[in-house]
Amino acid sequence: MAGEAEGMLTIDELAAAVGMTVRTTRYYATLGLLPPPIRQGRMAYYDEAHLSRLQMVRALQDHGFTLQAIEGYMRSLPADATVEELVLRRSMLIPWDAQALQVLTRAELEEVAGRKLSAAQIDLLVALGGVVRVGRKFETMPALRVSLQLIELDIPVDSMRAAGEAITRHMDALAEELTDIMRHQVVAPFRAQEHSAEEVRAFEGTVATLRQLTMEALVTQFQRAANEVITTSLSRTGSD
Numbered sequence: 001m002a003g004e005a006e007g008m009l010t011i012d013e014l015a016a017a018v019g020m021t022v023r024t025t026r027y028y029a030t031l032g033l034l035p036p037p038i039r040q041g042r043m044a045y046y047d048e049a050h051l052s053r054l055q056m057v058r059a060l061q062d063h064g065f066t067l068q069a070i071e072g073y074m075r076s077l078p079a080d081a082t083v084e085e086l087v088l089r090r091s092m093l094i095p096w097d098a099q100a101l102q103v104l105t106r107a108e109l110e111e112v113a114g115r116k117l118s119a120a121q122i123d124l125l126v127a128l129g130g131v132v133r134v135g136r137k138f139e140t141m142p143a144l145r146v147s148l149q150l151i152e153l154d155i156p157v158d159s160m161r162a163a164g165e166a167i168t169r170h171m172d173a174l175a176e177e178l179t180d181i182m183r184h185q186v187v188a189p190f191r192a193q194e195h196s197a198e199e200v201r202a203f204e205g206t207v208a209t210l211r212q213l214t215m216e217a218l219v220t221q222f223q224r225a226a227n228e229v230i231t232t233s234l235s236r237t238g239s240d
Contacts, residue, residue: 008038008045018054025054033057033074052083056090063093064142066132084200088187091207092179103139104131112140113148121151128164178214186210 009017015025028034034053037044053074060070077086102108109131110117117125122138125131130147131138150160190203 008040008047009051011037011044011046014046014051014054017051018058020054020058028054028057031071033071035079048083052086053077056086059090059093066134066139066141068134084195084197087197087200087204088191091204092182092187103134103137105137109138109140112144120157124151124157124160127161129168174218182207182210 011025012022015022018025020028025034029037034046034050037046037050039045056077057070057074060073065073077089104112106117106122109122122131125138125144125147126133128143128147128150129141130144131140133139153160186207195203
């Protein structure tokens with residue numbers, strides 16, 4: 001039990017605290033996503049820093065990052081990053097709709113799709129961001145459900161690719177600008193002062209609420225803009 005080493009967790013307790021299996025936790029440790037455990041005799045223990053990093057890994061998973069991207073991101077973190085720093089970094093992430101990400105064979109992907117998929121359709125799923133190729137397998141992304149529905153539509157493939165590219169291009173630019181505002185005008189002033197761990201976690205909740213409101217505002221503004229463009233386009237067509 002944790003009481004055997006005050007403030008420490010065993011591998012079982014660490015995994016349970018984040019909602020992972022021990023096997024997965026050990027695997028992530030072998031990838032270098034966690035620092036080495038703290039040894040006390042023959043026992044290996046994990047502290048709050050280990051827990052916070054594993055929570056970051058879990059958050060990145062839940063936010064749609066591939067394992068390769070998670071490895072790259074975790075390597076970029078300072079070795080001496082504090083628990084509070086990791087909490088703040090997590091607060092900047094945008095959550096996807098809950099959907100389990102998996103690595104599937106082609107047969108398993110077709111089982112999820114409910115039908116056979118041609119090579120061209122699989123290429124389109126990749127282009128639409130529904131899956132990412134991992135060797136001869138496919139890592140599912142949160143957009144898989146929508147991507148599968150899109151390839152069912154009787155729409156020219158080039159049109160779907162063009163729409164996907166337009167969405168990616170504009171969303172990347174918007175995400176970069178909004179993140180810059182959040183980082184410099186919200187997070188930076190908070191980090192400029194001393195705060196307790198409890199205050200940092202409360203701030204994470206505040207940022208999560210602000211993040212949700214921003215996403216709702218984004219959808220609303222897109223609907224308004226789209227309606228205005230469509231109305232204007234129809235008016236022009238009628239006057240021709």
